[in-house]
Amino acid sequence: MRRGSEERLPRAQGKREPARPGDSPEGRLRSCWVARLRWAELFGALRRDFATLKQEIAAEVKELKREVIELGQRVYTLEQAQEAREEDLDCHRRELLTLPEMNQELQYQTEDLENRSRRSNIRIKGVTSQAVTGKLEDFVERLFRHVTPDLKGQTVVLDRTHRVGRSARTPGQAQDILTCLHCYKQREIIMAAVRD
Numbered sequence: 424m425r426r427g428s429e430e431r432l433p434r435a436q437g438k439r440e441p442a443r444p445g446d447s448p449e450g451r452l453r454s455c456w457v458a459r460l461r462w463a464e465l466f467g468a469l470r471r472d473f474a475t476l477k478q479e480i481a482a483e484v485k486e487l488k489r490e491v492i493e494l495g496q497r498v499y500t501l502e503q504a505q506e507a508r509e510e511d512l513d514c515h516r517r518e519l520l521t522l523p524e525m526n527q528e529l530q531y532q533t534e535d536l537e538n539r540s541r542r543s544n545i546r547i548k549g550v551t552s553q554a555v556t557g558k559l560e561d562f563v564e565r566l567f568r569h570v571t572p573d574l575k576g577q578t579v580v581l582d583r584t585h586r587v588g589r590s591a592r593t594p595g596q597a598q599d600i601l602t603c604l605h606c607y608k609q610r611e612i613i614m615a616a617v618r619d
Contacts, residue, residue, distance in 0.1 A: 542607065542610075543582070543603050543605070543606075543610050544601060544603050544604075545602055545603075545613065545614070546601050547566070547600040547601075547602070549599070550597060551596065552598070559584050559600065560602075563581060563584050563600060564579050564581065567579055567613055570616050571612055571616040572616075573612055573616070574609065574612065574613070577609065579609060580604070580605035581603065581605065582603040582605050583603050584601070584602040585600070585601060585602075586598050586599070586601075587599040587600065587601045
């Protein structure tokens, strides 16, 4: 055999295939119509299946759109709530930053008030329990009137009077008395009289 040439098979000459029953023109026409009918039925079924599938897909897409819209509304609501919480948190942070300053100011004011309330105090040292007759307040008022003759016409108002330190264990032991006068001017008069 030569290169590039094809091997040819011998053709059967003069022999024909046996005729089939549908090989006649009427049979061929009939089989063609049957094939067309089958194809038409098949295409009709496909069209019905496609129409049903299209309706199902449209319903699913509509449901998905509804769910996406609902989800979008939820996300929007959550974002709004988150923004509100962030604003509240920022406000609380700003307030927290001012708290130490406010606390310091309150401490200064408390110390000032304590100092102002103490400046009206007078400490009487070395008073024995035997020297106090009657109420402690009456004793202190009599003592102030005795030391300061300028108070004789005035009413001495004492806010509080009490003994300082531990209670006396023995009857003759001396103990301090702390008293707070209501009027600071009276305190100054008493202290001036004691100093002189």
